[in-house]
Amino acid sequence: MSEDVKPRIRVPSSAKKGEMVEVKTLISHVMESGQRRDGAGKPIPRKIINNFTCSYNGKAVFTAKLEPAISANPYISFFFRADQSGKLEFAWKDDDGSVYKAEQAITVS
Amino acid sequence: MSRSRVPAAAVDRRRVLVLALAGGATLLGGALLSRMARATPETAKKLLETLAKGAPKEGKINLRAPEIAENGNTVPITISVDSKMEGQDFVKAVHVVADGNPLPGVASFEFGPASGKVDVQVRLRLVATQNIICVAEMADGSLWQVAREIKVTIGGCGG
Numbered sequence: 001m002s003e004d005v006k007p008r009i010r011v012p013s014s015a016k017k018g019e020m021v022e023v024k025t026l027i028s029h030v031m032e033s034g035q036r037r038d039g040a041g042k043p044i045p046r047k048i049i050n051n052f053t054c055s056y057n058g059k060a061v062f063t064a065k066l067e068p069a070i071s072a073n074p075y076i077s078f079f080f081r082a083d084q085s086g087k088l089e090f091a092w093k094d095d096d097g098s099v100y101k102a103e104q105a106i107t108v109s
Numbered sequence: 110m111s112r113s114r115v116p117a118a119a120v121d122r123r124r125v126l127v128l129a130l131a132g133g134a135t136l137l138g139g140a141l142l143s144r145m146a147r148a149t150p151e152t153a154k155k156l157l158e159t160l161a162k163g164a165p166k167e168g169k170i171n172l173r174a175p176e177i178a179e180n181g182n183t184v185p186i187t188i189s190v191d192s193k194m195e196g197q198d199f200v201k202a203v204h205v206v207a208d209g210n211p212l213p214g215v216a217s218f219e220f221g222p223a224s225g226k227v228d229v230q231v232r233l234r235l236v237a238t239q240n241i242i243c244v245a246e247m248a249d250g251s252l253w254q255v256a257r258e259i260k261v262t263i264g265g266c267g268g
Contacts, residue, residue, distance in 0.1 A: 020226055
């Protein structure tokens with residue numbers, strides 16, 4: 001499954017100093033809840049994105065701890081205050097130990 | 110040959126009846142079990158107490174969600190908190206629980222100094238009509254709560 005996982009982020013490439021900037025993220029992922037059973041009645045093991053972090057110039061700005069009650073292809077949007085130009089780094093942690101990453105630069109004037 | 114009084118067809122019918130009854134009982138048992146496996150308002154409250162200690166007050170935190178969700182597989186909710194996000198008026202975390210899903214936990218969000226404002230949107234998976242409870246944990250230690258019922262027409266989580 002892991003090759004299907006694709007993170008997408010949408011952040012404006014530039015912002016005014018002090019502006020509240022909206023970040024929209026989505027990662028394609030099954031978010032298997034661990035509650036379902038397969039055709040033979042065996043439980044399908046849980047496999048979800050359990051943690052999402054966003055850092056701005058190396059400092060954590062937003063962290064989400066997720067449970068199976070989050071939809072497949074988890075969408076998360078949030079805001080941050082643009083103070084200086086730099087880099088936003090995103091990381092999604094999977095139950096199986098994989099970490100999916102993405103990053104984007106933002107110019108603040 | 111005259112020893113067998115019951116015609117073969119009758120035996121078959123009886124067997125079918127027994128099987129049907131057994132099947133019905135299994136289904137009923139399954140339904141009861143799945144109902145027992147649900148979270149309850151009590152388990153949701155207990156989980157919230159472990160996430161954020163203290164007595165939450167009403168206010169400050171807002172939850173925007175559809176009154177009726179047609180598809181429980183993806184229910185968008187938006188959580189915002191009235192806060193300057195400075196000094197003591199800073200939201201450290203927001204915890205979300207649901208009281209009718211198989212497990213009460215939904216998500217916890219933590220905010221850093223550069224957050225600026227709390228306005229978070231996520232999409233939930235809800236198995237049935239239930240209450241969503243959000244608690245904001247402030248830097249000064251106070252807790253603020255909001256609860257909303259979301260009616261679900263077709264449950265998520267798959268069967």
